[in-house]
Amino acid sequence: MGWFGIGALTGAVASMLGVGLPGQVLSSVVVSVALVLSTRRFAAKWTGKDDQVRTAVDALVGKTAVVTKEIQGNERGLVKVGGEEWSAKSEDGRTIPQGVQVEILRVDGVHLVVKAPE
Numbered sequence: 001m002g003w004f005g006i007g008a009l010t011g012a013v014a015s016m017l018g019v020g021l022p023g024q025v026l027s028s029v030v031v032s033v034a035l036v037l038s039t040r041r042f043a044a045k046w047t048g049k050d051d052q053v054r055t056a057v058d059a060l061v062g063k064t065a066v067v068t069k070e071i072q073g074n075e076r077g078l079v080k081v082g083g084e085e086w087s088a089k090s091e092d093g094r095t096i097p098q099g100v101q102v103e104i105l106r107v108d109g110v111h112l113v114v115k116a117p118e
Helices: 002-016 021-047 056-060
Strands: 064-069 077-081 084-090 101-108 111-115
Touching: 002 021, 056 101, 064 084, 064 111, 077 101, 077 111, 084 101
Parallel strands: 084 111
Antiparallel strands: 064 077, 064 101, 077 084, 101 111
């Protein structure tokens, strides 16, 4: 909000200098937008938030799941993560038996791609 205040002050200064209304508005908008864009990266680092927030299925990547139906070779099985069952396939085509904990590597459509521990 502060950047828009500085932009408004810029417009006020332009008014005092005799600039017409379109020039006042333009100077206010240009300064406000420039300040917001120039400090966006700093604000993201300062607040600890990056540009992309992982939500929904993207938040599953990196989590651990338990195989509830054996994943056989390139066939799909089932895994349970966060109280939900998902269709899953093995990253390298290996068979992963029921009960094994796996790491979720990525989401491929509506299926999870998982990796068994070495």
